[in-house]
Structure formats: structure tokens, C-alpha cells
Amino acid sequence: MTDNKTTRKSGINQFTDLKTILVKYFYHWPLFLLGLILALGAAFIYLQIKNPEYNISATILVKDEKKTPQEKSNLQELELSTSPRSAETEIQVITSKKIISQVVNDLGLYITYTAGDFFNTRDLYGTAPVKLEISRGSGIVGKHEISILIQDANNFTVKRDNLPSIKGKFNETIETDFGKWILKATQSLNQYIGTTVKITISDPEKTTDGYAKSLEARLLDKSAPTIGLFLTDESPRRGKNFLNALIKSYNQATATEERRITKSTIDFIDKRLASLTGELSAAENKVEGYRSSKGLTDVGLQSKVYLENQQSNDAKLNDVNVQLSNIYGIERYVNSPANTSPPATLGIEDEALASLIKNLTALQLKRVELLTSTPEGNPLFEPINMQIKTTKSAIRANIGGIKASLLGEKRQLQSVNRKFESSIKEIPGQEREYVGMKRQQSSKENLYVYLLQKREELALSYASTQADARIVDSANVGEVKWPRIPLVVAIALILGLIIPFMIIYFRYAFNRKITTREEIENALDVPIIGEISYEYLGKDIVLIDNPRHLVAEQFRSIRTNLYNLHKKRAEKLQNLVYDNIFKTRKTPGRITLCTSSTASEGKSFIASNLAVSIAATGRKTILLEMDLRKPSVMSLFNMDEDKPGISEFLSSSITTHEIIQHSGIHKDFYMIGSGKIRHNPSELLEGPRLRELLAILQKHCDDIIIDSPPLHLVTDAMIIGRLADISLYVIRQGYTSKQELEFIRELSSSDQLPEMNIIFNGITQGKYGYGYNYNDSYYTEMTKGKNFKNSWKHFMTRF
Structure with a gap:
């Protein structure tokens, strides 16, 4: 029973404490009302001056070689292309600062045109009456703002802060602190005569950084290489142009890279074909001269059978020699200190070696590209050089085993050849020499035909390079991202309540006065x-002036x-002895x-x-x-x-x-x-x-x-x-x-x-959560309307 009473009393105390807190804050309701009015007013002003920002999006479909491995290009067959691409890597490429910077410069996005006053500023992208063109030699550093007052169709005035105005004419060069520039009129000029247009010139690099931060690219579907591009911009037209130009620049960049690699491979094959042409011509002349000098004709049926078998074995031996030749070429390529052209891997079926050569080629191409803009002693080369060194070591370890295997196969084929040669010992020596010459000619001819075929295929691929990104949805404008009126109003209401609450809270938290x-x-x-x-x-005495108060x-x-x-x-004092002064009166005052x-x-x-x-x-x-x-x-x-x-x-x-x-x-x-x-x-x-x-x-x-x-x-x-x-x-x-x-x-x-x-x-x-239970309605009715000053002072204490 006692526990129930204690629990009930505890609950009552908790309720009383909560009521005290609520009353203390409710006492200051004018402050909350003022906070709400100010917050809503600020929200209204913000909505008036803040231009809406729109969601702009586009969707593209890129090549993902991880998902389509059967589609191998000629470069991949020759093992001379870069590593297979994926949608994830293409996202990094399309959002790279190099491509974004190209778009910013092509569209001139680092220059903005606005008009209007502080409460109504409009972005004039695509509708500006003028266009600013800066000389190429002018390097833009920092942010510059100029105001152009359009006087008529030929003249304008440049207004700058704390600087004298400059009068100018359209299509004439003007020089200011950020360089030389020309102002050209557009078709919308007549609509803005007498209007001031504000032109802001930003650093292109900072503008690029801004777009790189605001641009979002993500994989929309993991089962398909579909990439979504998202951007927020005050000008829907500018946002659409940016995304469309970004996709175009990405396609151009990837096509240029493919062409560069293909051209490099074609050059390598051309050098090899030029070498084989001389060797094949020499072999054919040698066969023709030998037969003419010896007067050889058709051999017997038995010799024909032996020769056919030997030719079949020689073909295999030739393949082994070709692979060995390529292995030696790869070995020289790896051991060469200079950056020579990458070797071919024709006939080599080892995918690990081919992949390593591919990676080495890509690293060396990347190093050559970096050399065009960076001194060789720069620390940026250290990771690339280390990767090249590691890759070469892996290639050396790999080709050692392949070379040993090919040499063993070669010895085996040579042993078989010796058996065939022993079988045709009775064939005239001239015929044997002829067969050897013919075999050499055939080997070089097969290699020449193979390389010639691949060269033509690469030439066709070079001439018909297609875009890597296919547009699924062009850039389109979505709903307004910010400001959203319900959200702004909600934030204003929250702040309008929180700020007065915090003011009251800290006021009481730091109050060192007695309140309860x-x-x-x-x-x-x-x-x-x-x-x-x-x-x-x-100065009223309440019992006289307000007796019912x-x-x-x-x-x-x-x-x-x-x-x-x-x-x-x-x-207590009735039994005590009083002073004489009190004895004269039984009940002193x-x-x-x-x-x-x-x-x-x-x-x-x-x-x-x-x-x-x-x-x-x-x-x-x-x-x-x-x-x-x-x-x-x-x-x-x-x-x-x-x-x-x-x-x-x-x-x-x-x-x-x-x-x-x-x-x-x-x-x-x-x-x-x-x-x-x-x-x-x-x-x-x-x-x-x-x-x-x-x-x-x-x-x-x-x-x-x-x-x-x-x-x-x-x-x-x-x-x-x-x-x-x-x-x-x-x-x-x-x-x-x-x-x-x-x-x-x-x-x-x-x-x-x-x-x-x-x-x-x-x-x-109620001011301090105490005394809220005082009810003076009965008393104040007697003096209603007589203490306006009192009511006003009481009202002001609620703030």
C-alpha cells in the first residue's frame, strides 16, 4: 500500500514538474509569437529573393567489357589495347576535371550574366543582350564583377566598384584589370536598352571545381551499364547544355584515346610488314634462282608424302619459332631501358602474359603522356616507374616458363624432322635444299598474310570509331529542388520556436536569482x-485604492x-520577567x-x-x-x-x-x-x-x-x-x-x-513556472479597464 502511495506521489510530482516547465515557457508566449512572425517574415523574404534551383538529369549507356567479354576488338586480340573498361571506371572518366574543364571553357560557363535588383535577380543565360569574349592571352585570376549599362544599340558604359566608369562600343577591345575583352551584342539587345547587366567573371578552375562538386553520376542499374547524370542549376537551359556537352566531350575523349592506341598498333604492324616484305621477297628470289640453276621439276610420290608430313611438322615448328621470336622480342622489350614500341604477342596463348604486356603498354603510354606536361624528375613519376618495374619483373618471370616450354616443344619437333629427313636421305640433296627454301618462304608468307589481314581490320576500326556512350535520355529538367515552399516554411516555424526556446532556456540557465x-x-x-x-x-496602497485586489x-x-x-x-514569554517599561501595560504593542x-x-x-x-x-x-x-x-x-x-x-x-x-x-x-x-x-x-x-x-x-x-x-x-x-x-x-x-x-x-x-x-x-495557480480573475473584474499601464508593463515582462 505504501509503495502504491509513493508511486502515485512520484507520478504527481513528475506531472507537476512538467506543468511547471510548460507554464514557465508558455508565460513568454509573446516572445514565441514574435519569433514565429520574424521567422515567417524572413522565410517570405528569402523565397522572394532566392531564385529556384532545378534538377537536371540525363541517362547514358556505356560499354562495359566486363559484362560483354565475347565482344573482343582487334586490339584485344593483338593484346595491345588498354585494360577492359567497366561502368564504374567510366563514371570516374566522365566526372573527371579534365572533361568538365573542357565543357566549362567551351560553353563559357565561367562568365555569368544577371539583371535586376537585390530582391529580383534574374540569370540571363541564353537570353543575355551581350556576350563577353576575353582574349586568349588574358589569364583570369580571382573573381571580377562589372556592370554594363546599355545606352543604345552601339554604346555602353562599364561601371566598377571604386573605379571610374568606362565608355565603350560593341565589338571594340577594352582593357581592364582582368585583361583585354570585347563585348558583342546579341539578338536580345534591343529589349535591354537602358538596363544594367551585371557580368561576373570567375576563375575557370574554380568554376570547374564547382561543377565537379555539384555533378553527380551513379550507376542506375547494376545489371546494365546505365549511368545517370544529375545536376542542380538555377538556369534549366544552362544545366541541360552542360550535361549534353559533357556527354559529347566524354565521347570525343574516349574516341580520341581509342584512335591513338589503334594508330600506335597500326604503326607497329606497318614496321613489321615492311620487314617481312623484304624477307619474303628474298626467300622467293632464292627459291626461284635455285630451281632455275638446278633445273628441278616434280619429285616422286614417296618424296611428296614425306614432304607433306614434314611440311605439316614444319608448320608446327614454324608456329613455335614465331612464338619464340615473339618471346625474344618481348624479352628485349622488357629488358630495354628505352620505351620502345610494344611487341606483338601473336600465337601466344598465355592470357596472363598478354594481360601483363597490356598493362605495361598502358603504363608506358601513361608515362609518355605525363612527360608532355611534367619534367621526368617530378615525384609524380615514382609510382608509375615502380608499377612499370614491378610489371616487367612479372613479365620476366612469366616468359621464362613459356620460353622453356617452347624450346622443349621445338626440340621435339626438330627430332621428328630429323626422322623425316632420314626417311628421305635418298632424295637428291638439291631437292632437300629446295624444300628448306620453300618451307622458309611459306613461313614468312603465312606471317605476312596474317599481319596484313589484321592491319586492314585495324584500319577499318580506326576509320569507324563509334561513341562509347549511347544517350538513353537527353538532359531534361525536373522539379524545383530548392527552395521548396513547404520545407522553407517548416524550417521557419521550427526556428521560430527553437530560437525563443533557447533564449528563454539560457536566460534561466544563467539566472542566479531566486525564482521559486x-x-x-x-x-x-x-x-x-x-x-x-x-x-x-x-504609489497606490492596495488596501486603500484596490481593497478587492x-x-x-x-x-x-x-x-x-x-x-x-x-x-x-x-x-512563550508569559512566565518571563519583563523590564519595568513593559510592566505598566499588560499587553504592550x-x-x-x-x-x-x-x-x-x-x-x-x-x-x-x-x-x-x-x-x-x-x-x-x-x-x-x-x-x-x-x-x-x-x-x-x-x-x-x-x-x-x-x-x-x-x-x-x-x-x-x-x-x-x-x-x-x-x-x-x-x-x-x-x-x-x-x-x-x-x-x-x-x-x-x-x-x-x-x-x-x-x-x-x-x-x-x-x-x-x-x-x-x-x-x-x-x-x-x-x-x-x-x-x-x-x-x-x-x-x-x-x-x-x-x-x-x-x-x-x-x-x-x-x-x-x-x-x-x-x-x-507563471513567469518562472511558479505562482501559475494564482487566479485573480475575481479581483481584477473590479478594476477592469483601469490599469492599462499595469497591463502593458505586465505584457512587456513576457518577452
Whole structure:
């Protein structure tokens, strides 16, 4: 049962804490409203000045040799092409800065034309009335802006910041800080006469970087080499032109690379054919001369059979010799320090070797290409040279095994040849020499025909190089990417709530003032006998000017609590021996001291209204203005401040009748002012006259309310407190520092003030999440429409 109560109490506390937090923030609803209005206003202005950005996209289909390995080109058969391409590698090529830079320069995208004012700026791409052409010798560094005022069809004026204007004519050269340039008129010129066009010239490299960052290319379907290109641009026309030109430049670049490699291979075959032509011609002449000199004719049937078998074996031996020749050529190529032309791999079936040669060829071509723009000693060559060295080592290791295998096969074929030769020993020596010559001629002829065929195929491929990228969807404009009105409005609403929330949060987080009753109760073991709500009353005394006011009821509650406190104190003292001054009266007047830590905490307000409240019950009450340094009570009641007061009584021998004033508010309410300000108020209070004054007042009054100086600033209140019965310590919400709680704790523990009690003053309903349960609707109806100034000040505190 106890656990259920504890759980229910915990739940109630959590709900109360949440409600306190919500009330604290809801109190500042005007600040949230202002934040929303400003945020929505800023969003509206942003939507007016921000030009929309559109999504532009295109789709292309590229060759992916990984997905179509059966489609091998002549270069791949000769093992002289670059490595097989894939869609992933083509994405890197199409988004390379080299191709983007070419598009930027071809379209002149580093020059932009705009018109309009700050709130309505239009991009004039494709519709600009002028076109700026910069001389090739002018190097653009940084960003330059010029304004062109079009005067008529022939003249214009150049406006620049902090520089004199320049008058110019169309199609005439003008020289400025970024170089020489010519301004040409377009067909739209007549529509812009009298208009100022702003021209921005950016660094082409930075423009290229900007497009490289904004361009997105990704594989749309992993099962098909389809690449999507995406771009965001304020000008749909410019975005479409950029993507279409990018695809075109990519096709041109890949076609140029294919042509370069094909041309290199054709040159290599041409050199080999030129060499074979001489060798074949020499072999044919030798056969023809030998037969003519020896007069040889047809051989016998048996010789024919042997020769056919031997020719078949020789063909195999010839293939082996061709492969060995290529192996030796590859070996020389690898061991050669110079970058010679790549060797052919005809007849070599080892795919690993062919792939290594292909990679070596590509690396050396890349090195040659880099040499065109970079000195050989540049560190950029280190990784390429290392890759070439590693590839050569791999080739050497590979050709060693192939060469050994071919040599073994050659020895075997030569052994078979020797068997055939032994079988035809009886054939005339001239015939054997003839067969050898004929075999050599046939071998060279077969190789010549093969290379000639491949050369023609490569020549056809060179002449008919097709684009690698096929356009699936040309560049098209999609929906507006930014700004999206619902999203901008949503962001504005969020910021309009978050910013005021953070302002309030940090305001309270760094607030070192006392804001709630719990903070006082947790820090002090001093009872709180009353709470006073904050209300701007000016110089009004609430019990007189607003008797039905909530604050008036709160003072009545304090009056009741104060009566109980004095009653309890009297019960404690009823068996004690009184001083002679008290023996003359059975119930001497009650002395109540009002003080606080610092000024402006409301002690004078509390003392004044409490005195009026007590007097309203028929008790003879007197209010003492004992703040001799900075008095304010007499002015609050519009009393005569020039009449002698407490300072005169303490410093002279005047009587109490000379200083007491009737307030004119209530028949039982009297007052004594502070009198003239003295330079030694503490010494006056220490004198015997103060005790004498209070003793006289106790005989004739029921209640004595003392308004004392702030206790933490001067010691006057402690001196007065020695003679008081009850002390009321005023703490003001949102004003009294939390550091004062330690000072009040020391006062309480050392009993420097008698019967200390606390009044929590200036509680603003809901401002700090405390006091929100105060309902003054019943009281404010009585004064509705009479405190506009009060309502306005209260409203301003909500910000």
C-alpha cells in the first residue's frame, strides 16, 4: 500500500514538474509569437529573393567489357589495347576535371550574366543582350564583377566598384584589370536598352571545381551499364547544355584515346610488314634462282608424302619459332631501358602474359603522356616507374616458363624432322635444299598474310570509331529542388520556436536569482508566512485604492499569520520577567521589523501595506520610517517630509508628539518619518533614545511596523532588530540573488534577528513556472479597464 502511495506521489510530482516547465515557457508566449512572425517574415523574404534551383538529369549507356567479354576488338586480340573498361571506371572518366574543364571553357560557363535588383535577380543565360569574349592571352585570376549599362544599340558604359566608369562600343577591345575583352551584342539587345547587366567573371578552375562538386553520376542499374547524370542549376537551359556537352566531350575523349592506341598498333604492324616484305621477297628470289640453276621439276610420290608430313611438322615448328621470336622480342622489350614500341604477342596463348604486356603498354603510354606536361624528375613519376618495374619483373618471370616450354616443344619437333629427313636421305640433296627454301618462304608468307589481314581490320576500326556512350535520355529538367515552399516554411516555424526556446532556456540557465519557493525552503530553515504577487501599482496602497485586489487579500493573509506569530511569542514569554517599561501595560504593542538584503526588494511596500492592513482591523498602528539613509515611505503616503522625524528625536530631546503624524488614511493609522538624513545613523540608533521611543509607542499603540534599511548593506536593521518582537525578511522573486540565501542562513542560525520569517515578494504569475495557480480573475473584474499601464508593463515582462 505504501509503495502504491509513493508511486502515485512520484507520478504527481513528475506531472507537476512538467506543468511547471510548460507554464514557465508558455508565460513568454509573446516572445514565441514574435519569433514565429520574424521567422515567417524572413522565410517570405528569402523565397522572394532566392531564385529556384532545378534538377537536371540525363541517362547514358556505356560499354562495359566486363559484362560483354565475347565482344573482343582487334586490339584485344593483338593484346595491345588498354585494360577492359567497366561502368564504374567510366563514371570516374566522365566526372573527371579534365572533361568538365573542357565543357566549362567551351560553353563559357565561367562568365555569368544577371539583371535586376537585390530582391529580383534574374540569370540571363541564353537570353543575355551581350556576350563577353576575353582574349586568349588574358589569364583570369580571382573573381571580377562589372556592370554594363546599355545606352543604345552601339554604346555602353562599364561601371566598377571604386573605379571610374568606362565608355565603350560593341565589338571594340577594352582593357581592364582582368585583361583585354570585347563585348558583342546579341539578338536580345534591343529589349535591354537602358538596363544594367551585371557580368561576373570567375576563375575557370574554380568554376570547374564547382561543377565537379555539384555533378553527380551513379550507376542506375547494376545489371546494365546505365549511368545517370544529375545536376542542380538555377538556369534549366544552362544545366541541360552542360550535361549534353559533357556527354559529347566524354565521347570525343574516349574516341580520341581509342584512335591513338589503334594508330600506335597500326604503326607497329606497318614496321613489321615492311620487314617481312623484304624477307619474303628474298626467300622467293632464292627459291626461284635455285630451281632455275638446278633445273628441278616434280619429285616422286614417296618424296611428296614425306614432304607433306614434314611440311605439316614444319608448320608446327614454324608456329613455335614465331612464338619464340615473339618471346625474344618481348624479352628485349622488357629488358630495354628505352620505351620502345610494344611487341606483338601473336600465337601466344598465355592470357596472363598478354594481360601483363597490356598493362605495361598502358603504363608506358601513361608515362609518355605525363612527360608532355611534367619534367621526368617530378615525384609524380615514382609510382608509375615502380608499377612499370614491378610489371616487367612479372613479365620476366612469366616468359621464362613459356620460353622453356617452347624450346622443349621445338626440340621435339626438330627430332621428328630429323626422322623425316632420314626417311628421305635418298632424295637428291638439291631437292632437300629446295624444300628448306620453300618451307622458309611459306613461313614468312603465312606471317605476312596474317599481319596484313589484321592491319586492314585495324584500319577499318580506326576509320569507324563509334561513341562509347549511347544517350538513353537527353538532359531534361525536373522539379524545383530548392527552395521548396513547404520545407522553407517548416524550417521557419521550427526556428521560430527553437530560437525563443533557447533564449528563454539560457536566460534561466544563467539566472542566479531566486525564482521559486522551493529554492528558499530547500536552502533555509526559516518559515515563509506569505507570498505577494507582482503587480505594478505605482504609489497606490492596495488596501486603500484596490481593497478587492488579489494583493490586498495576500496582505490580509500575512496579517493573520503575523497575529499567530505574535500570539505564540507572547505565550512563550508569559512566565518571563519583563523590564519595568513593559510592566505598566499588560499587553504592550507588538513590534514588527521589515527588512531585506538589498534595496528594491519591496520591504517598504510590504511594511506600508501591512501597516494599513493591520490598522483596518481597528488596531492602533504606527509605521516607522527607520531607513535613515534612503527613506521612501513618507512620499508613498504623500506625507509632510519636512516635519521632524526619527533622526531629530534620536539626536535631540523633542517629544513623540512632535514627530507623530496621522496618515489621514485610517483613524487608527499613524506614521513617523525618518526626518532629515544624517551622516551617522548607526550611532543614533545605538543610543538610548531608540529604546525610549519604542517603549513610549508600545504604551500607546497596538502594533509598531518598522521599515528598516537593507540588512546586507548596512547594520542598522540588526541594531533595530534587538528591540523587535518579530522580523519579516523580504525576498523578491527574480531579483534577490541566490547568494543571499547563505547570508540569511547565517542570520537565522546566529539569531541576529528575532523570530525571523520570510515574505516572498513580487511573484509574477507563471513567469518562472511558479505562482501559475494564482487566479485573480475575481479581483481584477473590479478594476477592469483601469490599469492599462499595469497591463502593458505586465505584457512587456513576457518577452
